[in-house]
Amino acid sequence: MIEDIFSHSWLAPPFLNPSLDASALSFWLICAAAVLLMAIAKSGFGGAIASLSAPLMLTILPARETLAILLPLYMLTDIWAILIWRGYCYWRVLFWMVLFATIGQVLGYLLISVINDDMLKAMIGAIAILIGCRYFIRLNIKTKVDQTRQMRKKIPQRAAFWCSLSGFSSFISLTGGIPVQIFLLPLRMHRYLVVGTSAWFFFSINIAKIPFYLHLGMFSSSTLFISLSLIPVIPVGVVIGKWLNRNMTDTVFYHLVHAGLAVLGLRLVWGIISAA
16 A cells, blocks of 8 residues: 555655555655756746646646645746846736736636536647647748737737636646747747746746635645755756757747647647546
8 A cells, every 4th residue: 555655754745646556756756857847848948848747746646735836836947937038028918918817817716616627628738739730730831920910919819818718727727838828929939038928927827826825725834845845856957948948949949839739738638538
């Protein structure tokens, strides 16, 4: 029994998923891998790929504890990313993003008990697959400058949908990074601006989560202990993410991010189908 494995270990968290036949070392390795992936994604690619960290931790932890552990780590990584990419932020875009994402989070808080989490994940996953595949299908079709300009003129309207969905899905199912990149990528900004604006965005909406999480009683001494223990992993991931971003072109950046969107969307949809 898993309880026996951990019964004599001070490393064992009290809420470990009993379905996992593993040791305390496995638990910490999985948590460290999830945080490393999150730090690389947030500091190098803008955040959507960081959504893979939560599903990884959900293999060993319940959803509420996963949320509570990751939130402080997300915020620390966001601060680090802000410092690295300081000066690279599209402030006018950020204003609309944060405004509508905050509205989305309030809706998520109010509707968390009645929303079908699987349906939300499936919808976001399907959209991510379509956006990612569409990008590669149209790769040899030159993007018209007028088309990008039209996208930039519709920032408030597009933010009202995509960023509200981001705030909502971030609160409900930890998939807020996908709608944000679907919103940002068509603007065809320099990759530094994509990552810098995303860092400010996620830091802002993660701060907005704190009072809701406190009210829901999601933090505990155990979750805080695990969060503190995983902090040393963050600098490693941040350095890797920064190095990757600095050593790639905008073209490679957009290829990787769209591929990540498609893969993450497929993972979400397949997870729902396989669980059905």
